[in-house]
Amino acid sequence: MNTPTAGPAALAEKILHGVGGPENVESLTHCATRLRFQLHDGEKVDQAAIDALDGVMGTVRQSGDRFQIVIGGAVANVYAKIMNLPSMSGGGAPRPQSDADVKAAIRSKSRGRYAWVDNFFEYLSDSFRPLMGVLLGSSLIIAIASVLDALGVVDFRAADKSATWVFVDAMWRSVLYFLPIMVAYNASKKLKVDPWVGAAVMAALMTPNFTGMLNPKSGIPGVSCTTNATLGTQECVAHVFGLPMQLNDYGGQVFVPLLMVAVLALVYKGLQRIFPEAVHLVFVPFFSMLIMIPVTAFLIGPLGIWAGNGLGSGLSWLNGNAPIVFAIIIPLLYPFLVPLGLHWPLNALMLQNINTIGFDFIQGPMGAWNFACFGATAGVLLLSFRHREKEMRQTATGALAAGLFGGISEPSLYGIHLRFKRIYPRMLVGCLVGGVIVGVLGGVDTKAFAFTSLLTIPVFSPMATYAIAITASFFVSMALVYFSDFRTPEDRVQANAARDAAEAAEAAARGEVAATEDRELVTVGATAATAAASEGSPAQSASASASTAVAEAPSAGAGLTLAAPVAGRVVGLDEVGDPVFASRALGEGVGIEPADGHVVAPVDGELVTAVDTGHAFGIRTADGIEVLIHIGIDTVQMMGEGFDVRVRSGQQVRTGDLLVEVDLDAVRAAKHPTVTLMTVTNTADLASVEPHIGQDVAAGAPVVTVRR
Structure with a gap:
């Protein structure tokens, strides 16, 4: 805790x-x-x-x-x-x-075998990470605009939009258009270069003076534009200082500033070594701009455009020729990229696609991963209510809200998923289902860089395909996590025991423990023994009466008791040699040094836990009493060898039903204690759990009394 x-x-x-x-x-x-x-x-x-x-x-x-x-x-x-x-x-x-x-x-x-890889991805991450807030803000503005467009309030694709809606466009386009300047600023800070120099170099290629040369009607001498007959695109070249310079619109570009700043860092730090420190403020920025603006315009800019287009074209080819494969790979890849921070290159490609081809095809399949992630968190949240886990409920609630409304997966990943190894396999099934749906139904595109949340569903097209895919991802992951639990059976027993102890402490602190005389005596598990005694021979009745005398004494003969799951000598938990059981973290109960390996149910109820290794079973009665039977100490290490399990989880059992046959010689050969433990894991919810120790008993004899 x-x-x-x-x-x-x-x-x-x-x-x-x-x-x-x-x-x-x-x-x-x-x-x-x-x-x-x-x-x-x-x-x-x-x-x-x-x-x-x-x-x-x-x-x-x-x-x-x-x-x-x-x-x-x-x-x-x-x-x-x-x-x-x-x-x-x-x-x-x-x-x-x-x-x-x-x-x-x-x-x-x-x-540097691995260090350079770490540094490369750290460079990418730190160049984009500070922009998360404004990117999220712009994506929500786009989402609102898309909803209004879908409702017919305004046509955002119309050429004659009013000044109001042109201004709304500017609110979100500002982030995407000037993204190169922002990226250059952050990248420069990362490489310990004056960030304003990096921003200024990139801004020079985005001024009206530079972009005006892209207009063939500008009439600027030295600028010539041609049209590609095959692609229908326009290419402009400016002759600057007698050299041809390819002109591009760098709005929204991300690869260009990343490449430019990497070169700028070499130039900037080289100039710092050349000039005396007293004149750094004047000459280092001056010569950095004088060198890097032409180098970027003539070389790095066109190279960055080419690199970005090439990567985007490669993924576009895969998406066009094997859409199902592409749609499956993306959501299955992201759960492993995001925790390592390796997803930023794909985010850069998304922005590149939007800027070059007008739409992106990566974010749609990626949505399947995000909503599978959020669905797994929802499953954990439901289980936290079921098992009264306050801390996990708070964590899952915050993580789910951040995911569904902000599209942010880190709180779910680091707060929950990476802590419990059972979640990832179940979440990946949700990713797979969503990816298959996207691929089979023909893919999903978007014209905006949007965080995949509930609020941004309208920006994806076809919206119905996207909605079906993310819904399936969400509920598949949620169901798998909820019905199979995110904790192992043993961890669940311990977590519930810790919860019960905490709740009991809180109740005691509030003075809410009721008087003992107002509580009901619950005698669970001796029903079969009592019935046998009443219906059998006088000798059997006498034997049964003798065996229950100790348990019934406190209640003047009324009620039932928990039965011994195995024949043998009954000892207290302090004598079993296991500190966890001795601490009562798993509740009050008894240990039994077994006379044989025939282990039976000590109580009527539902078998909520039956581990494959056969060493532990959990039973919940109709009255809500939770009983743990644990065979041996550290016998989980035997991986089921020597344990012949006869029941399955979810099965209803009655007192005396065979749970498992244990080869005690195999347990001893593996050098594990054979003592069988039985505890009431929700002891804190009860008035008392009274063990009756120091006796030799047969299986089915009463050994514990439970009082409500």
């Missing part, structure tokens, strides 16, 4: 302490959901302590002493609290460079 905090300020202090203190922080940034630390020494991080904090959804270690903490929608607030701490007034401590550090840096450059 996560450690509670007093609010963002306390959380900020605990996070800073967990990463090794302010002296271990070289720099700190954040994105839409994560704090991103660059540390001096990544080994100083107490990852377990940070994971346990209330408000932290997950953590991710990266190479190069980088460490990420997933916060969710409150990340900006937590970031601000950390940066406002007195100890962080300097914004992080620069890394001291010793001789050993310099040598290590040189060695790392030559080593």
Whole structure:
């Protein structure tokens, strides 16, 4: 259970302490959901302590002493609290460079088998990540406009739209059109270049002066335009300084600024070495612009256009020639790309497609992955209500809201899915179903870069195909997670036990425990024994009466008891040699040193758990009593060898029904204790659970009394 905090300020202090203190922080940034630390020494991080904090959804270690903490929608607030701490007034401590550090840096450059890959994707990620907010904002404006268009309020494709709706267009086009300048700014910051220089270089190719040359009617001397008869496209060339320069509209481009800034970093840092530091402010930006604007216009710009078009054309070919394959690959690939931050290149291709061919075909299949992700979260949310898991309910509620209305998957991934290994396989089935539907029905396109949420459904075409696909993805994943659980059977038993203990503590703190005399005595499981005694011979009746005397004494002969699941010697949980059972974390109960391997049901009820390995069973009675039978200690390691299971999960059982035949010699040969444990896992919900120990019993004899 996560450690509670007093609010963002306390959380900020605990996070800073967990990463090794302010002296271990070289720099700190954040994105839409994560704090991103660059540390001096990544080994100083107490990852377990940070994971346990209330408000932290997950953590991710990266190479190069980088460490990420997933916060969710409150990340900006937590970031601000950390940066406002007195100890962080300097914004992080620069890394001291010793001789050993310099040598290590040189060695790392030559080593770099994987580091360069990390750096490449980190460059892409940090160039786009700060734009998440404005991209999301523009996508929602597009969604609203699309709804109005679908309802016939306005025709957004009309050539004679009013000034009002032209202005609405400008509200969302501003982000996409000037995206190259924004990307150049962020990329420059990432490579430690003056970001305004990078922005200025890109902006030079987007001024009215430059774009005006693309108009064949402009009459500018030295500009010639031709029309490609095959493609029907117009190509313009300007002769600048006597050299031909291909003209392009760079609005919405992403590959051009990424390539340009990579070259700019070399030029900028080279100039810093040439000029004295006293004149850096004047001459470094001046010569950087003087060099990079022509280089970008003549070489990098056309090269970036060509690279982006080539990648887009390749995916377009796959989408056109094998649409089903394409539609399946995309949603199955994304669940593995997003956690690693490797999805940004595909996002760049989406923007490239919109800018070059007027629409994108990647986002439609991608929606199947997103909604499969959200469906899995919905399944977890439903289970959290069913099992009264408050913390998981809060986490899943926030993650589902961020997903359905914002299209953001990180809270679901880091808060839930990556923590429970059973979720991913079930989520992938939802991805597959949605991808197949998109492929079979002919694909889905969009003319806008949109976060795949409920609010942006109208921007996809055909909208019906997209809606069917994401609905199927959502509900398939939700159903699979809900009906098979995101916890293993053993984890579920332990989680429920921890929940019961917490609820009991809360109830005790509120003084809500009712008086014992007002509670009902529940004697569960001895029905069969009692019936046998009443219907059998006098000798059998006497035997049954003797065996139940201890249990019935507290209630003057009225009620039932839990029966022994196996014959043997009854001992207390403190004597079984297992600290978990001895702590009563799994409830009160007994241990039985078995005389044989014939294990039976101790109570009537539903078999809610019957693990394949045969070492554990869970039964819930009609009255809601939850009983765990665990055969041996650490016998899960035997992988079912020596266990002949005779029942299945979901089956109704009666007291005395055979659950499993166990080869006790095989258990002993594997060096595991053979003691069989029986506990009431929801002990905290009951007035008392009274074990009756120190006796030798036959299977079916009463050994535990339960009081409500």
